[in-house]
Amino acid sequence: MKPSQKFLKGQAKExxxxxxxxxxxxxxxxTHGILEEKQPLYSRIILAQDDDPAEDGFLQxxxxxxxxxxxxxxxxxxxxxxxxxxxxxxxxxxxxxxFLYAGVQSVIVSLWSVEESTSQLMKHFYQNxxxxxxxxxxLRQAKIKLIHTxxxxxxxxxxxxxxxxxxVGDWK
Numbered sequence: 001m002k003p004s005q006k007f008l009k010g011q012a013k014e015x016x017x018x019x020x021x022x023x024x025x026x027x028x029x030x031t032h033g034i035l036e037e038k039q040p041l042y043s044r045i046i047l048a049q050d051d052d053p054a055e056d057g058f059l060q061x062x063x064x065x066x067x068x069x070x071x072x073x074x075x076x077x078x079x080x081x082x083x084x085x086x087x088x089x090x091x092x093x094x095x096x097x098x099f100l101y102a103g104v105q106s107v108i109v110s111l112w113s114v115e116e117s118t119s120q121l122m123k124h125f126y127q128n129x130x131x132x133x134x135x136x137x138x139l140r141q142a143k144i145k146l147i148h149t150x151x152x153x154x155x156x157x158x159x160x161x162x163x164x165x166x167x168v169g170d171w172k
Contacts, residue, residue, distance in 0.1 A: 031078055074104045
């Protein structure tokens with residue numbers, strides 16, 4: 001597995017993701033997501049736009065299904081990344097299922113719009129992982145820490161600010 005790398009703004013291209021994603025243990029996509037309720041295979045994560053004719057900058061659900069990922073964890077800190085279409089006999093079709101199908105052990109997704117508090121939640125989550133907590137406990141403790149956080153007169157105690165994130169898959 002490769003050590004951590006950051007791809008910011010124009011560097012966060014779809015082609016780089018498709019080339020390198022299989023080599024990372026943890027993948028965190030802090031970008032925008034678009035939910036296509038009627039055609040969930042076209043739900044997508046927005047990456048950097050460029051002039052590459054082969055890639056459009058949208059990492060779509062159907063493309064993720066076709067990847068071979070070995071990551072232990074994918075974190076999608078965009079709005080509504082845990083939603084999809086409930087299909088008879090298939091279950092929920094969306095980004096979460098695509099990443100699990102592609103080989104990822106677990107995925108953290110959001111069930112509604114996310115707020116600025118997301119960055120604080122993720123900072124606490126990763127510190128908890130670094131401190132040796134399993135994924136479930138790391139997320140739970142990050143939420144508790146956020147509930148008790150007061151910054152410049154702001155409180156993050158309201159569930160809207162910390163509750164959208166859920167862990168799906170392997171909890172260890």
